[in-house]
Amino acid sequence: MAATGTAPAAAQKLPVAKAINSSLRTALENDPKVLVMGEDVGKLGGVFRVTDGLQKDFGEDRVIDTPLAESGIVGTAIGLALRGYRPVVEIQFDGFVFPAYDQIVTQLAKMHARALGKIKLPVVIRIPYGGGIGAVEHHSESPEALFAHVAGLKCVSPSNASDAYWMMQQAIESDDPVIFFEPKRRYWDKGEVDPSAIPAPLHSAQVARQGSAVTVAAYGPMVKVCLEAAAAAEEEGNSLEVVDLRSMSPIDFDTVQRSVEKTGRLVLVHEAPVFLGTGAEIAARITERCFYHLEAPVLRVGGFHAPYPPARLEDEYLPNLDRVLDAVDRALAY
Amino acid sequence: MTVESTAARSDARRSGTGGKRATQAATGRSAGNGKAAGNGTAEVPEGATASGTPRKAAAKTSRKPPAKSTGSTKSAGKTTRKAPAKSAAKGSAKAKAPAKAPAEAKAPAKARTRVSGDAPGQPEPELVQLLTPEGERVTHPDYDVDLSAEEIQGLYRDMVLTRRFDAEATALQRQGELGLWASLLGQEAAQIGSGRALRPDDYVFPTYREHGVAWCRDVDPTMLLGMFRGVNNGGWDPNTNNFHLYTIVIGSQVLHATGYAMGVAKDGADSAVIAYFGDGASSQGDVAEAFTFSAVYNAPVVFFCQNNQWAISEPTERQSRVPIYQRAQGFGFPGVRVDGNDVLACLAVTKAAVERARTGEGPMLIEAFTYRMGAHTTSDDPTRYRSDEERTAWEAKDPIQRLRVYLESAGLADDAFFAGVEEESEAMGRHVREAIRTMPDPDTMAIFENAYADGHALVDEERAQFASYLASFADSDSQEGR
Structure with missing residues (x-):
């Protein structure tokens, strides 16, 4: 396989970034209407090299370096989608999406409904998100709740290479706009990608580890932390079930519910601030659905109601194994 | 014309633009640099150009809120806030001094008209005109249309019916049948002229006031009423008539048009895309970004700005210190100002612009200089911010009246024609009233x-x-x- 990453013919181990690259390549090959656009996605291959080699192989007409203007990127992607294209746009970092927020919220999310369903907006917006890479301000944020809150958008985040490959395929195939949150600190984590596998539905949650005492649910970069917490808890004799939510809109409440009905306890983990976050919504819904099964209040582990801290403090700020296990202990104390 | 504009002329020739004269004017203006000094950088050393202004000073002023930053040019700031009728008289004497010789002197008298409404202190820009407010057919060296009597009659009919539809909608709002209406009264020529310049395969991205353009695209006018009645938020299929949904967030659609045009170019099609927006929208970042994207990708898009002088209560000089069409220059494509109440000129200029787009010459900005005769919407009260005199002055430039005078004086239409249009207009009124009263509310589960x-x-x-x-x-x- 070429260093730039061609579509894998057989199962192989790929880092998350390469899996996404491979998925974009497959999409570009399969559908001439698919476009990749964003700042530095062409010659440079993206600041994380996720689009490495794509412009070389598919040309500047399909892998487009754009002017440095996020609203312009999303706004023109909408126009391209109206013309019949399927643009996959990159926002370089989480904290840079806000100039495009208006286009995403007032136009991209609502245009299908505005037309009473007569037009479709198959636009994927890739956002490398989350912290843990020692970056400067605006490079480590987790704004997913701001998008999940908006009807008309779908929001997903893979936690591993296989999901990164398949969920990107499915996001591009979706006739709805999808905000694709890429866990940037997991870009280099390797995992098996089998292009002949049959993927789970895009918006389904998956049980990443079976357990019986406490359900721990997370998505994107926090799934790995939760799996490590589950391994540590096992040594202490506690059996954690880890649910990889994968989709923040819609959320697969059924899978979470099934797990909680078994364990009776739920801890939600994300990097984003807990206040009005994804976890808050899940806590409310699961409390409604599982009121008589719950042995403890639903607990959340996540960011604080403070700006994302400077890099020297992010190890303390970000949920880690100890903070997850602390919440697990509190849940078990009831 | 100034020395600078001679250079511009050769530039314009190189670019092969249809808007040569506009380009000239743009360069002539920007070379004045009176603007930089007038923008609050009073301490700039003599002779400093805008680009030579110390970065620090520029940064300092730009960070201040506008009200304060204009403080150093007290008179300019003051006059712009007043009603244009007065401020023009007051501000022009002072502010015109540093400007280069106005283009007026050498201009063919008939081809240009001086119009009020620009920020005081600016040299009067050129205005493409083919039909004077008095209904006299004039020529322009760069733009013309060759139309049969029937075609000119058709433009008249379009404008009358559009105005009738608009008046009917305003009345229906008063009667409680519509929640809101955004009237196009006064802008019929800009919309019909530009709308009739398009082919069926061209694509239109409107604001929420393009009822006349919708008419040109054969969109059933009653479809436009749904969102104003509150039964939907648009609801028509944009691809049926290549007329996109009305967009309420100001300026957003200009980017959509640009993206669509990028797609047209990718497809190798020779269709053109036209984005409508207003003077207020010209301040939006999305419009500036659309200019950038369209320029760097050479997208086949025409930017059609209806400068109707008012963004709700704010006059155009609150949006721009230069005539809007001149902004195109800075983005690398031509801009031209056209008499927006002259349907022939709007048609001629738009035809030239879409032709440019079709032949791969890229975007062009048209500023149709017109006037919003009515309120911003039926919820607005323009008596709070503008004078009757101003409206009266614009009434004399009415787009329909001047075409009627021309049709009559040139013997291009007889009484029977006008009577026929009147009859159609009545029928249109009945159709609209009937349609709105029978328009069903959507089902709750919608x-x-x-x-x-x-x-x-x-x-x-x-x-x-x-x-x-x-x-x-x-x-x-x-x-x-x-």
Whole structure:
């Protein structure tokens, strides 16, 4: 396989970034209407090299370096989608999406409904998100709740290479706009990608580890932390079930519910601030659905109601194994 | 013309633009640099150009809120806030001094008209005109149309029917049939002229006031009323008539038009795309970004700005210190100002612009200089911010009246024609009234429809919950009935 990453013919181990690259390549090959656009996605291959080699192989007409203007990127992607294209746009970092927020919220999310369903907006917006890479301000944020809150958008985040490959395929195939949150600190984590596998539905949650005492649910970069917490808890004799939510809109409440009905306890983990976050919504819904099964209040582990801290403090700020296990202990104390 | 504009002329020739004269004027203006000094950088050393201004000073002023930053040019700031009629008289004497010799002197008298409404202190820009307010047919060296009597009659008919539809909608709002209406009164020529310059395969991205353009695209006018009545948020299929949905967030659609045009170019098609927006929208970042994207990708898009002088209560000089069409220059494509109340000129200029787009010459900005004769919408009260005199002055430039005078004086239409249009207009009124009164309210459950194309589990869940909630009332109703 070429260093730039061609579509894998057989199962192989790929880092998350390469899996996404491979998925974009497959999409570009399969559908001439698919476009990749964003700042530095062409010659440079993206600041994380996720689009490495794509412009070389598919040309500047399909892998487009754009002017440095996020609203312009999303706004023109909408126009391209109206013309019949399927643009996959990159926002370089989480904290840079806000100039495009208006286009995403007032136009991209609502245009299908505005037309009473007569037009479709198959636009994927890739956002490398989350912290843990020692970056400067605006490079480590987790704004997913701001998008999940908006009807008309779908929001997903893979936690591993296989999901990164398949969920990107499915996001591009979706006739709805999808905000694709890429866990940037997991870009280099390797995992098996089998292009002949049959993927789970895009918006389904998956049980990443079976357990019986406490359900721990997370998505994107926090799934790995939760799996490590589950391994540590096992040594202490506690059996954690880890649910990889994968989709923040819609959320697969059924899978979470099934797990909680078994364990009776739920801890939600994300990097984003807990206040009005994804976890808050899940806590409310699961409390409604599982009121008589719950042995403890639903607990959340996540960011604080403070700006994302400077890099020297992010190890303390970000949920880690100890903070997850602390919440697990509190849940078990009831 | 100034020395600078001679250079511009050769530039314009190189670029092969249809808007040569506009380019000239643009360069002539920007070379004045009186603007930089007038923008609050009073301490700039003599002779400093805008680009030579120390970065620090520029940064300092730009960070201040506008009200304060203009403080150093007190008189300019003051005059712009006043009604244009007065400020023009007051500000022009002072501010014109540093400007280069106005283009007027050498201009063919008939081809240009001086119009009020620009920021004081600016040299009067050129205005493409083919039909004077008095109904006299004039020529312009760069733009012309060759139309048969029937075609000119057609433009007249379009404008009359559009105005009638608009008046009917305003009346229906007063009667409570519509929640709101955004009238196009006064802008018929700009919309019909530009709309009739398009081919069926061209694509239109309107604001929410393009009722005349919709008419040109054969969109059933009553379709436009749905969103103003509150039964939908648009609702028509944009691809049926290549007329996109009305867009309410100011300026957003200009980027969509640009993206669409990029797609047209990728497809190798020779269609053109036209984006409508107003003077207020010209301040939006999205419009500036659309200019950038269209320029760097050479997208086949025409930017059609109807400068109707007012963004609700704010005059155009609150949006721009230069005539809007001159902004194109800085982005690398031509801009031209056209008499927006002259349907022939609007048609000629737009035809030239779409032709440019078709032949791969890229974008062009047209500023149609017109006037919003009515309120911003039926919720607005223009008496709070503008004078009757101003409106009266613009009434004399009415787009329909001047074409009628021309048709009559040139013997291009007889009484029977005008009577026929009047009859059609009455029929249009009846049709609109009938349509609105029989327009059904949507079903309650339409709330959940079309939120997504591929469905969404939460929407399904909430739809079911809400349906069962509603059904619970039906149960109790029927029990009461028993």
